[in-house]
Amino acid sequence: MNPASRLFPKATIVTDSAILNYRYAYNDKGLMVSRSESVIDRLEKLTYDNLDRLTQVKSGKIGQTGTTKAFSYENNGNIEQYGTGFYSYQSNDKPHAARQITPSSNVSPQTVNYNFFNQPTKITEGENKIYLYYGANQQRNKVVKNINSQENIQYYINKYYEIEDKEEDTENIQHYHYIYGDNGVVALDIGLAPRDYIITPNDSIMLNDTTISGGTPHRIISSHSLYYLHPDHLGSYCVLTDAGKNVVQNNRFDPWGNNVGTANFALISRGFTGHEHYPQFKIINMNARLYDPVIGRFFSPDKYVANSSFTQDFNRYTYARNNPLMYTDPSGEFLWVVPILGAMVGAFMNVAMNTSKIDNVGQIFAYMGIGALSGFAGGCAGAGVAGVLGVSSAIGFSAGFGAGFASGFAGGFTGAFITGTGNTWLQGGNFWQGIGNGISSGITSGMISGLTAGIAGGIQAGMYAKAHGGKF
Numbered sequence: 001m002n003p004a005s006r007l008f009p010k011a012t013i014v015t016d017s018a019i020l021n022y023r024y025a026y027n028d029k030g031l032m033v034s035r036s037e038s039v040i041d042r043l044e045k046l047t048y049d050n051l052d053r054l055t056q057v058k059s060g061k062i063g064q065t066g067t068t069k070a071f072s073y074e075n076n077g078n079i080e081q082y083g084t085g086f087y088s089y090q091s092n093d094k095p096h097a098a099r100q101i102t103p104s105s106n107v108s109p110q111t112v113n114y115n116f117f118n119q120p121t122k123i124t125e126g127e128n129k130i131y132l133y134y135g136a137n138q139q140r141n142k143v144v145k146n147i148n149s150q151e152n153i154q155y156y157i158n159k160y161y162e163i164e165d166k167e168e169d170t171e172n173i174q175h176y177h178y179i180y181g182d183n184g185v186v187a188l189d190i191g192l193a194p195r196d197y198i199i200t201p202n203d204s205i206m207l208n209d210t211t212i213s214g215g216t217p218h219r220i221i222s223s224h225s226l227y228y229l230h231p232d233h234l235g236s237y238c239v240l241t242d243a244g245k246n247v248v249q250n251n252r253f254d255p256w257g258n259n260v261g262t263a264n265f266a267l268i269s270r271g272f273t274g275h276e277h278y279p280q281f282k283i284i285n286m287n288a289r290l291y292d293p294v295i296g297r298f299f300s301p302d303k304y305v306a307n308s309s310f311t312q313d314f315n316r317y318t319y320a321r322n323n324p325l326m327y328t329d330p331s332g333e334f335l336w337v338v339p340i341l342g343a344m345v346g347a348f349m350n351v352a353m354n355t356s357k358i359d360n361v362g363q364i365f366a367y368m369g370i371g372a373l374s375g376f377a378g379g380c381a382g383a384g385v386a387g388v389l390g391v392s393s394a395i396g397f398s399a400g401f402g403a404g405f406a407s408g409f410a411g412g413f414t415g416a417f418i419t420g421t422g423n424t425w426l427q428g429g430n431f432w433q434g435i436g437n438g439i440s441s442g443i444t445s446g447m448i449s450g451l452t453a454g455i456a457g458g459i460q461a462g463m464y465a466k467a468h469g470g471k472f
Contacts, residue, residue, distance in 0.1 A: 019247065020230040020239050032325045036062055040252055042260065046325065049073070051312060053322035057255055071296075073322060077315030082296055096317045098297055110281060112290065118300050120290050128280050140287060147280055171195060172222075176268065184235050185274065188227045190267065227267065234328055235274045240267055255324045257284055257293035273328045286329055291319060308408055309452060346375025350419060357427060370422035374415040405450040412449025417442035 021038045031052060036043040043066065047056035053073055060066025072080045078096060079087050085101045113122040117138055123130040127149070133142040145152045155163040162176040177189040227248060230239035240249040249267045252260040257272035263279050271277045272293065276285045283299075284291045290299040301316035308314075312321055320327035350371025351364060358364055421438030429437070 343376035346371035409450030413446030416445030
């Protein structure tokens with residue numbers, strides 16, 4: 001008998017494929033080429049272009065041919081065709097903002113109001129309205145929904161806790177407690193608290209009578225119900241079950257986030273990638289921005305350009321680089337991908353380039369720390385500048401080159417300045433030697449990165465301007 005088996009007995013993992021049963025297949029590039037879900041008997045086969053953008057979904061019952069929906073794109077990432085719909089866009093001042101889709105479907109018009117930070121504050125469709133409120137950190141903290149003449153108020157305390165006051169429930173207020181595991185939410189506790197009550201002076205009896213004085217009011221949750229989340233690979237809330245494995249909420253989503261079959265938000269309105277749906281409006285609130293899965297686009301542009309050296313990221317209306325089965329957008333802002341990757345690459349590269357100067361384990365971690373800080377800060381600086389200047393990058397080569405150069409220089413200078421300064425100090429240099437080396441390295445790296453990103457941005461912007469009647 002292997003001695004290790006006595007210390008680590010073989011684990012048995014039991015899954016219930018009668019609740020949710022996804023199977024995935026990938027190609028050599030790591031792109032998903034098919035996924036099936038046997039519980040609802042659905043198979044999707046997926047095709048991509050050379051920029052990894054989703055171009056075709058063939059869906060239907062497992063073992064059958066299914067129906068095909070095709071997607072095509074302009075060079076700048078704008079969707080040209082989504083199934084049977086053809087997109088047209090605004091003029092050069094807003095080249096990525098969709099203006100019209102033909103043929104138009106029979107839907108009611110929507111009106112969206114925004115605040116100074118370009119965040120939605122009111123959504124109106126017919127008699128239905130949603131009002132959104134934000135805190136000082138620009139995060140949503142309250143939503144008032146007037147749907148079908150009923151008012152619901154939801155408070156967002158943090159990612160673990162929400163409160164909902166439903167007008168239709170005259171007795172209780174609902175409390176949602178999200179329970180997290182290593183990879184996101186795994187369970188949901190829903191508690192009910194009576195609306196009107198007071199505690200008697202000895203705090204031992206709860207009464208539905210607010211006229212009694214002398215007690216201390218408390219918000220006591222009188223009952224709890226625990227539900228378990230069964231997600232897909234994107235973290236979508238596909239199935240919620242109770243303690244007896246009974247399905248109490250059941251949804252599936254196509255690659256862009258539309259419900260497959262009838263939407264079921266019996267317990268909570270969260271679904272695609274864990275975000276909150278507004279089913280009556282067929283839109284999804286992704287925290288910073290509203291997303292429309294029907295057309296696969298955001299309502300408003302991202303405040304940041306995730307990667308200024310990748311031309312597709314200058315289109316800030318796209319969802320997940322038009323590859324919705326590979327990426328998610330947890331905040332509505334595709335910002336943190338580049339800084340985090342930059343930190344990982346920076347840590348590795350700084351150690352690799354200074355191997356001859358490393359004498360002990362402590363120095364390894366010191367070089368890793370400097371490299372990680374350099375990569376992260378450089379990514380943040382580049383993305384921030386690109387977000388400010390990204391709008392101008394679509395009106396010709398010169399403007400595109402300028403925005404790309406500024407973004408690339410900011411990222412290159414910031415990263416190299418930190419690396420040059422930190423490494424010099426670590427190797428025994430004095431304060432001013434470190435600053436001098438940092439500035440010298442920053443200027444050199446900034447110029448190289450700026451020219452690279454500038455040429456890429458200029459070509460992309462010039463091509464777009466030329467294709468739409470402007471000058472290259």
